[in-house]
Amino acid sequence: MSPQELQQRLDLLLDGELSEEEAIAFSQTVQDDPGLRDLVRDHLVLSSALESVSPSAFAPEVLPPFRWWPRVAATAAAAVLVAAAFLFGRTLSDAADGADSRPVVPVARAGDVIDASGSLREVRVGDARLRVRPGGRISVVSEVPAAVALELGSVEVASASADARVDVEGFGKAFVQGDAALLLGPDTSRRGGYLMVTSFAGAVRVVDGEFTDGIEPGEPRLFDGGGPRLAGEVLARMSELEGDEGLMVLTTSQHTELMAALDQDKEQLQVRVADLLAANERLALEFEAMQRRDPKRKLSLREVLDSMAAIAERDGISSRTQASQWRRIRAVVRKYDRRPDEVVGAIEEILLAADATPVRRRLGMWCLSRVRSSRAIDMLMPYVDAPNLDLRVAAIEGLARQRNARCRDALSNAFQHDEALLARISAAGGLVSLGDYGAPLEWLLEEYRKRPRHPEHLRRRMLGRVAAAPLAQSKVADYIVDLCVSREAAPEQQREVIHLLARLGDDTARTTLEFLSEAAARPPLRALAARYLGRLDKEDR
Amino acid sequence: MRKANEPKETVIRDRDLVVRAKAGEQEAYGELVQRYQRSLEGILIPLASDPDHARDLAQDTVLKAWKSLHLYDGEHRFSTWFFRIGVNLAISVRRRAQLEARVKESADPRGPAARLVPPESPVEAALLKEDTERLRSAIAALPDRYKKILSLRYVEGLTCKEIGERLGTTGNTVSIVLFRAKQRLKEDLEES
Numbered sequence: 001m002s003p004q005e006l007q008q009r010l011d012l013l014l015d016g017e018l019s020e021e022e023a024i025a026f027s028q029t030v031q032d033d034p035g036l037r038d039l040v041r042d043h044l045v046l047s048s049a050l051e052s053v054s055p056s057a058f059a060p061e062v063l064p065p066f067r068w069w070p071r072v073a074a075t076a077a078a079a080v081l082v083a084a085a086f087l088f089g090r091t092l093s094d095a096a097d098g099a100d101s102r103p104v105v106p107v108a109r110a111g112d113v114i115d116a117s118g119s120l121r122e123v124r125v126g127d128a129r130l131r132v133r134p135g136g137r138i139s140v141v142s143e144v145p146a147a148v149a150l151e152l153g154s155v156e157v158a159s160a161s162a163d164a165r166v167d168v169e170g171f172g173k174a175f176v177q178g179d180a181a182l183l184l185g186p187d188t189s190r191r192g193g194y195l196m197v198t199s200f201a202g203a204v205r206v207v208d209g210e211f212t213d214g215i216e217p218g219e220p221r222l223f224d225g226g227g228p229r230l231a232g233e234v235l236a237r238m239s240e241l242e243g244d245e246g247l248m249v250l251t252t253s254q255h256t257e258l259m260a261a262l263d264q265d266k267e268q269l270q271v272r273v274a275d276l277l278a279a280n281e282r283l284a285l286e287f288e289a290m291q292r293r294d295p296k297r298k299l300s301l302r303e304v305l306d307s308m309a310a311i312a313e314r315d316g317i318s319s320r321t322q323a324s325q326w327r328r329i330r331a332v333v334r335k336y337d338r339r340p341d342e343v344v345g346a347i348e349e350i351l352l353a354a355d356a357t358p359v360r361r362r363l364g365m366w367c368l369s370r371v372r373s374s375r376a377i378d379m380l381m382p383y384v385d386a387p388n389l390d391l392r393v394a395a396i397e398g399l400a401r402q403r404n405a406r407c408r409d410a411l412s413n414a415f416q417h418d419e420a421l422l423a424r425i426s427a428a429g430g431l432v433s434l435g436d437y438g439a440p441l442e443w444l445l446e447e448y449r450k451r452p453r454h455p456e457h458l459r460r461r462m463l464g465r466v467a468a469a470p471l472a473q474s475k476v477a478d479y480i481v482d483l484c485v486s487r488e489a490a491p492e493q494q495r496e497v498i499h500l501l502a503r504l505g506d507d508t509a510r511t512t513l514e515f516l517s518e519a520a521a522r523p524p525l526r527a528l529a530a531r532y533l534g535r536l537d538k539e540d541r
Numbered sequence: 542m543r544k545a546n547e548p549k550e551t552v553i554r555d556r557d558l559v560v561r562a563k564a565g566e567q568e569a570y571g572e573l574v575q576r577y578q579r580s581l582e583g584i585l586i587p588l589a590s591d592p593d594h595a596r597d598l599a600q601d602t603v604l605k606a607w608k609s610l611h612l613y614d615g616e617h618r619f620s621t622w623f624f625r626i627g628v629n630l631a632i633s634v635r636r637r638a639q640l641e642a643r644v645k646e647s648a649d650p651r652g653p654a655a656r657l658v659p660p661e662s663p664v665e666a667a668l669l670k671e672d673t674e675r676l677r678s679a680i681a682a683l684p685d686r687y688k689k690i691l692s693l694r695y696v697e698g699l700t701c702k703e704i705g706e707r708l709g710t711t712g713n714t715v716s717i718v719l720f721r722a723k724q725r726l727k728e729d730l731e732e733s
Contacts, residue, residue, distance in 0.1 A: 007720035008713060013584060015700035016620035017712075020579060027583025031592070041587035042664045046723050046730075048632045049676055050695040051625070057677045058692035481711050510686055514721065515714035537684060 004518060006036055010043060301342065305350040305367070309360045329363070333370040340373040347371070348379060362390050369398030377402055384410050393422045400430025408434055415440055421447075448493075480512060484529075487521045494525050502532035510536055555619045563610055570610070574603050577620050581627045588631035598634065602627035617698055639665075663731040679729035687722035690715060 009026050012018045018026065030036045308329070333343065351364030365383065368376045376398070383395030396414050399407040407430060415427035425447075428440035480501070484494050498516065501509040510533060517530035555576075561569035582592075582599045589595035606626050613622050680688060693704045694715075701719070702712035 003724075004717055004720050007723075008716040010584075011701045011712075011716045011719065013580060014621065014624055015702065015712075016577075016618045016624075017700070017702065018580070020576075023580035023583055027580075027586055030583070031586050037587040038662060042662050042727060043723055044584070044588060044628050045632055045662075045665050046726060047695065048629050050680075050691060050726075051629075053676060053680065053695070055692065055696045057680045058688045058696060481714060511690070511708065511714055511718050512710050515710070515717045518717055519713075 003039055006030075006039055007043065010040055014047075301346045302350055305346055309351055309363055312363050313357060313359050329366050329370060333367065340371045341375060343371050344368065344373055344375045344379065352379065358388065358391070362394055365391060365394030365398055369394065369401045372402055372404070374404075374406075377404060377406055381410060384414055389420055389422070392418075393420065393426060396423050396430070397426040400426045400433065403430075403433050405434065408436075415443075481515065481519075484516050484520045484525060489521070491522060491525070494520065494522070495528065498525060498528050498532065501529075502536065556615060559610070559613065559615065559619055562607075563613075570607055573619060573623075577623050578603065580620070581624055584624055585627055585631050588628070588635055598631045599627060601634075602630050605630060617700070621698070621700065636665075664727050675730060676726065679726045682729065683722060683725060687718065687725070690718050691722055694719060 009018070013023050013026055030040050347364050347367045351360045351367060353360075356364065365380065368380055380395045380398040380402075383391050384399065386392040386395065396411065396418070399410055411427045411430040411434070414423055415431060418424055418427065425444070428444050431440040432444065480497050483489050483497055498513070498520075501513050501516075513529045513533045513536075517526050517533055520526045520529055555573065558569040558573050562573060578599055581602060582595050585595040585598045585602075586592060589598055602623070606623055609626065613619065680691065683691070690704060690708070693699045693707065694701075699707070700712070701715040704715045705712040708715070
């Protein structure tokens with residue numbers, strides 16, 4: 001009996017879940033084996049001690065501003081992303097625009113900062129954006145590697161231990177070691193180039209030169225392992241493929257995945273990047289990039305939607321372009337998520353006008369499906385019976401995503417009567433997300449079981465819909481666990497489930513991954529679950 | 542063979558027996574004891590010096606539970622409550638014996654007391670020495686998901702199955718995670 005099995009049996013015994021016969025057999029096994037007896041004794045002693053600990057000891061960790069320093073310092077040898085500058089068309093002539101045109105330097109790590117006035121400031125994670133006068137200086141004097149995002153300008157690295165030359169024409173990166181100074185040079189005339197500066201250790205001083213005003217920052221972030229380098233390469237590759245993009249911030253595991261995709265064709269890479277970015281909730285907004293090219297003019301929501309529609313009409317909406325479309329849609333909706341009525345109004349006017357093309361209408365449905373509002377439901381409802389399958393599925397999917405009881409009847413009707421598989425999947429997913437774990441959930445699971453019949457994207461869609469309420473439902477948890485511990489299930493299906501859990505990434509998913517890292521049927525699956533779990537934990541740290 | 546877990550009527554009968562026992566009906570309590578005493582003895586064996594000692598501890602538990610029956614709120618299964626009393630009693634007896642043996646041993650290092658000391662594991666030693674403070678800091682170092690499950694188990698007193706239902710996973714999964722969490726605590730305590 002392995003220690004884990006022993007623990008399981010002991011838990012069952014303590015919970016009164018073993019029959020008397022099983023309890024006696026367990027006791028006999030423990031009695032006969034001194035090693036097991038010691039294990040059980042320790043677990044019982046520990047359990048008893050845990051019962052006497054006050055509940056506050058189990059409260060989730062809330063980090064006060066600087067408590068995490070020592071922990072980060074422990075990993076200081078790991079690589080740190082120091083700076084990512086996204087240079088757009090700015091010229092020195094803009095520098096004369098006055099005080100508001102001073103650069104903004106977000107300091108992404110907690111620490112002490114000496115700003116341009118020479119005073120020491122306390123900085124919390126992510127909340128400090130220091131405006132720097134031309135010729136000013138910011139010193140980050142924390143003991144841990146700092147992350148500073150430079151939004152504009154060029155950089156020279158002034159450090160004996162660093163490579164002093166940074167080419168910011170196109171994509172440039174520097175590896176800085178030790179106590180390096182980053183000098184922001186006066187040349188801001190370079191256009192469209194990325195600058196990536198990577199520091200592996202040490203404090204960083206940033207000295208700014210001549211600048212114009214700040215641009216909305218990207219989001220610098222602490223990486224470890226080979227993250228920054230990989231990010232740089234992915235960015236470079238994306239830049240090469242797609243031109244200017246906003247700053248993209250990825251986790252280390254995402255970089256690793258993207259690195260694996262670098263040799264694939266553009267379409268695959270785009271799809272993967274879009275997937276990852278959407279999951280990561282950090283998205284480079286295409287229209288923001290457009291804004292940046294002409295910073296004096298803000299694009300209105302209507303212009304953004306119109307631009308999106310124009311791109312969709314030009315390229316069409318197909319599986320080949322879907323990922324980038326989704327990226328744009330998600331970006332728009334997220335940007336305006338606090339003003340749903342405004343978005344819905346603009347969608348109605350720009351994408352769902354009476355004379356709108358089918359492509360615009362479909363795009364409109366997709367946009368609406370991402371906006372939770374009563375008005376969006378009103379607008380989606382009439383399309384649930386549309387003869388055009390694309391429109392119908394988009395409308396049903398839209399209602400499904402609303403998670404609103406008002407949609408239940410329409411979804412139920414579509415689930416029972418619509419013959420199109422896609423429509424039924426969306427409807428069933430919507431019902432599951434409304435808490436209907438009966439027929440819709442069973443149908444989804446059953447359809448998923450029939451996997452050879454369905455193409456991969458449909459299976460993923462089904463699994464995704466199962467996950468609409470999945471792990472909160474013991475039926476789904478049981479299904480997932482059973483699938484992965486079964487030696488008869490298809491390995492690719494098992495892998496899909498593990499990928500899904502990793503994507504969900506919440507506590508329950510992690511707990512399930514933890515279990516599967518021990519108990520999955522095949523060693524590669526166990527390793528995969530363990531790897532994902534490790535990554536998720538690492539990201540937390 | 543009767544299953545202690547699933548049949549609903551059995552659970553109901555337990556509850557009925559508890560109600561009757563609380564009203565002073567000793568036969569009802571006797572029936573409850575008969576159901577769970579052997580399982581309790583099995584649980585106590587690792588904490589006892591030998592099977593006879595485990596039986597003695599189980600007997601003491603029966604008496605203690607009878608005296609405390611008015612405190613049983615019926616929120617959890619009777620067996621869980623009963624076993625918990627037994628385990629805590631056994632640990633308390635064991636700890637007292639260890640302390641007494643230490644005192645005797647320090648008074649007469651060559652005396653026979655040392656041989657009578659129940660074997661003390663590093664975990665027990667750590668808990669004995671530093672009470673719960675070391676344990677608290679070990680808990681603090683755990684990932685939040687471990688803390689959550691430990692809290693549900695040891696603060697709220699839920700069974701693995703109940704925790705699984707609450708978290709949307711299986712009892713077995715919860716058990717594995719509990720095992721890991723406790724292993725981590727154990728390692729931490731042993732290092733200390």
